[in-house]
Amino acid sequence: MMPSPATRSIPVPRRPLRLGVLGAARIAGRSLIPAATAAGDVLVAVAARDPQRAREYAAEHGFLRAESDYAALLRSPDIEAVYVPLVNSEHAEWAARALDAGKHVLVEKPIAANADQMEALARRAAGSGLVLAEAFHYAMHPLWLRVHEVLGSGQLGTVQGITIRSEIPAPADSDPRWSLALAGGSVMDVGCYALHAAESLGAHFGGTPRVVSATALARPEDAEVDRSLTAELTYPDGTPVHVSSSMDAADMEFSLRITGTAGALDVPDFVLPQLDDRLIFGPADAPITEHLGTRASFDFQLDAFRAAVRGDATFPVSITESLHTLRLVDAAYRAAGLAPRPGAELSARV
Incomplete structure (x- = not known):
C-alpha cells in the first residue's frame, strides 16, 4: 500500500x-x-x-x-x-x-x-x-497513482472495459474555446484529459490505445467545432475504452470507471481530486472507499516541475506521452469526420 x-x-x-x-x-x-x-x-x-x-x-x-x-x-x-x-x-x-x-x-x-x-x-x-x-496536473496526484496501483495489483480481475468522461457546461458563445482558428472544441479543452488518461492507463494493457470509431456533435455556428464527441478505443490486448467529451453538459463530470471480473473501480473526479478525493473499488457487495487527499493537484504538479528543473527527477508526463495523446486527439477528430485542429508552423529559431 x-x-x-x-x-x-x-x-x-x-x-x-x-x-x-x-x-x-x-x-x-x-x-x-x-x-x-x-x-x-x-x-x-x-x-x-x-x-x-x-x-x-x-x-x-x-x-x-x-x-x-x-x-x-x-x-x-x-x-x-x-x-x-x-x-x-x-x-x-x-x-x-x-x-x-x-x-x-x-x-x-x-x-x-x-x-x-x-x-x-x-x-x-x-x-x-x-x-x-x-x-x-491530475497525473501527479496520489489519487491517480493509486489507480495505477490498484490496476497493477490484479484486485479487479481481468479488466473488461473502461469508461472515461470529461464534461463541462457550455462556456459563453464568445469564449475562445469555441474557435476553430484558436484550436478550440470540446476534445481540445476537456476531452484531452480523458484521452491522456486512456494513454496513461495503457501501461496495464499493452500500450497506447487506438481509436476505433467516434461521433461528434458540432456547433450550429461552426460545423468543424465539436461541442461533444464520444469515441471507442481499444488497447493492444483488446480491452475496450469508451471516452466522452463535452462542452455542452448539464454538469461538470470527470469520472473514471474500470470494470473487471472481480470488481470495479470508480473515481468520481480524477481531474480535480481536490474537490472529491474518493477512489472506490472492489466487489459490488463489499466496495472499499479510500480518500487520497485534497491537496490540490496543481501543487503536486509544480513540485514535479520544480524537481525536473532542478534535475532531481523526470517530469511524470513525458514528451512521448504528450505526443501519443495528441495523436489520439487527431485520430478521434478524423474518426468523427472532423479535421484535426489547425496549427501553424513554429517560427524559426531565434
Whole structure:
C-alpha cells in the first residue's frame, strides 16, 4: 500500500523557482499562482497583450513586476521557467520561443494544436537540456497513482472495459474555446484529459490505445467545432475504452470507471481530486472507499516541475506521452469526420 495522504511529506524547495507567466489567464490564477505562492516560489513577472492588464494582474497576484510584452519577459535573465496558459493555438509557438530563450517551460494542455505541431516542438526541445512539460496536473496526484496501483495489483480481475468522461457546461458563445482558428472544441479543452488518461492507463494493457470509431456533435455556428464527441478505443490486448467529451453538459463530470471480473473501480473526479478525493473499488457487495487527499493537484504538479528543473527527477508526463495523446486527439477528430485542429508552423529559431 502507498503512504496515506496524511503521512506524505510535502517537498520544501531547496531553491525556489523564479517563474514568469505568459498571459493574464484565469487558469493561472487557479493553478500555478496559488501553488507557487504556497511553495515559496517566486512570481517574477507576467506579460499580457494589454500592458495595463498585465500591471493589474501582477498587482492582484503578487508578481514582482509586469513586463511590456511576451518577448520582453522571455529576455528577462532573472526568470528561469515560464508557464504558458495562452489560447490553445499559441501554446506550441510560445513554448518554442521560451525554449529558444533558454527557459524551462510548463505548457497548459493541450501542449499543441495537433500531433504534427507537437512533433516539431519536441524536436525543438531535444538536446536543449531544458524541461518541456505538459500540464496534465491530475497525473501527479496520489489519487491517480493509486489507480495505477490498484490496476497493477490484479484486485479487479481481468479488466473488461473502461469508461472515461470529461464534461463541462457550455462556456459563453464568445469564449475562445469555441474557435476553430484558436484550436478550440470540446476534445481540445476537456476531452484531452480523458484521452491522456486512456494513454496513461495503457501501461496495464499493452500500450497506447487506438481509436476505433467516434461521433461528434458540432456547433450550429461552426460545423468543424465539436461541442461533444464520444469515441471507442481499444488497447493492444483488446480491452475496450469508451471516452466522452463535452462542452455542452448539464454538469461538470470527470469520472473514471474500470470494470473487471472481480470488481470495479470508480473515481468520481480524477481531474480535480481536490474537490472529491474518493477512489472506490472492489466487489459490488463489499466496495472499499479510500480518500487520497485534497491537496490540490496543481501543487503536486509544480513540485514535479520544480524537481525536473532542478534535475532531481523526470517530469511524470513525458514528451512521448504528450505526443501519443495528441495523436489520439487527431485520430478521434478524423474518426468523427472532423479535421484535426489547425496549427501553424513554429517560427524559426531565434
